[in-house]
Amino acid sequence: MTEPFSYIKTAHLHSLKSVGHHMLHSARENGRDTAKPLAFIGFITVALGAKMLWEAYRQTEGGGRESRRSR
Secondary structure (H helix, E strand, O other), X not given: OOOOOOXXXXXXXXXXXXXXHHHHHHXXXXXXXXXXXHHHHHHHXXXXXXXXXXXXXXXXXXXXXXXXXXX
16 A cells, blocks of 8 residues: 655645745735635645544554554
């Protein structure tokens, strides 16, 4: 089974979330519409949650023997 989130690093998602917060702050400061930055932050938050859920699944019995790595 291939890792569906293996190409996404959690640190990269946190960096993108920081970029989204910067975009939101800039939009509020300049009086622009904040819908797009909020949607971006929401999407990244959902991606972070999916990544964490997948990591938790891999660490349980549901992940199967082939996904466990020797420590």
